[in-house]
Amino acid sequence: MxxxxxxxxxxxxxxxxxxxxxxxxxxxxxxxxxxxxxxxxxxxxxxxxxxxxxxxxxxxxxxxxxxxxxxxxxxxxxxxxxxxxxxxxxxxxxxxxxxxxxxxxxxxxxxxxxxxxxxxDTSEVAAGEGRLTVRHVAAAPAVDVRAGGEVVIDGLTNPNEESLTVPAGTVSADVVLAGTDTVAIGPADLSLTEGATTIVYAWGSGDAGYELATQTVQAGASAPTGVPGGSAGLAADEGMxxxxxxxxxxxxxxxxxxxxxxxxxxx
Structure with missing residues (x-):
């Protein structure tokens, strides 16, 4: 709202x-x-x-x-x-x-x-890339975040977050119970903006259901060069x-x- x-x-x-x-x-x-x-x-x-x-x-x-x-x-x-x-x-x-x-x-x-x-995080992101931050704010135990079926964030607990540097574009992701293939949320296509931080919140409960909320925060990147097509691969960010x-x-x-x-x- x-x-x-x-x-x-x-x-x-x-x-x-x-x-x-x-x-x-x-x-x-x-x-x-x-x-x-x-x-x-x-x-x-x-x-x-x-x-x-x-x-x-x-x-x-x-x-x-x-x-x-x-x-x-x-x-x-x-x-x-x-x-x-x-x-x-x-x-x-x-x-x-x-x-x-x-x-x-x-x-x-x-x-x-x-x-x-x-x-x-509003720190600089390299041209052609964006930052993906996932925040666990759901009534749920630890989760893994997968992109294209591969775990890119593991063991994320409430109320913590983890960040990745990503090529700008679209990535298909889901959230599973940590160490399992049990899907809690998704899969969902996420649009990752060049020169910005895309924040994804996993929220909700078992009774009410689990959902994603997203937020985009502009980062101090160099001038955008356009969003490439296709799906984005994920690489871990050193500073989280x-x-x-x-x-x-x-x-x-x-x-x-x-x-x-x-x-x-x-x-």
Whole structure:
């Protein structure tokens, strides 16, 4: 779900910034992914409602915000404004200047709701290539990611990520239980953009089903030369960004979990 004009305006009034006025020296870029199945929510930051009736499987447009600390909270979509106990909250989330981050509301492996911030890799990608990042935010054990039937990421656990350098183009991929051929998601054709980071989120639960959500973040690459046709092969990237890198998350360990609970799910 993209931000509505009203929500974008609320951001601008609350934080004094708009996407058009981004300043990497003083601002940070933030997106929010809703990956908790079957639970529409309202999203609040610093006590102000920013997103109304946020539906599972949707991702906000990236927004430029002043660097600093933010209190984030999610309430059931039908609750009165900011009343009662939040389903999830994270106090004092620090966004450093120049960071590009995504906060995912998702389920842990055990099926409990959680908030996990990730730093999006915007470092340079060679001409003709892109970066693929896979993030495990599903109520599921460790998984392998396959491309063309070959394992390219193995043993990925919730809520971690792994990155690959890829020729730009299209790759057919699926997600299987680690060490098995049991398919949890896919296969799906992924379009990998030259000079950008394509982020794939594996989310959901055994009861609600497993799905993929995608996000594209522009990287500091040389000028694109065009996207080649055919399927892309995958090569491991030496440097793999991790959740929380560059983010000081004061109070996140004490995030409040209340309201609806989820049973442990398995693929």
């Amino acid at each position: 993209a931000l509505t004009a009203g929500a974008a305006g609320a951001f601008a009034l609350l934080f004094g910034a708009t996407p058009a006025l981004a300043d990497s020296h003083t601002n940070a870029t933030l997106s929010v992914l809703h990956a908790v199945p079957e639970l529409p929510v309202d999203v609040y930051a610093n006590g102000e409602r920013l997103i109304d009736d946020f539906q599972p499987g949707t991702l906000t447009d990236p927004l430029s915000l002043p660097a600093g600390a933010y209190d984030l909270a999610l309430f059931p979509a039908d609750a009165a404004d900011g009343s009662g106990e939040p389903l999830l909250s994270a106090m004092g989330v620090e966004l450093p200047a120049g960071a590009d981050a995504t906060v995912a509301a998702h389920l842990t492996e055990a099926g409990e709701p959680a908030l996990t911030p990730f730093v999006n 960004p991790a959740p929380l890198v560059g983010l000081t998350l004061a109070g996140l360990a004490g995030a409040a979990f209340a309201g609806r609970k989820y049973a442990t799910s398995r693929v």
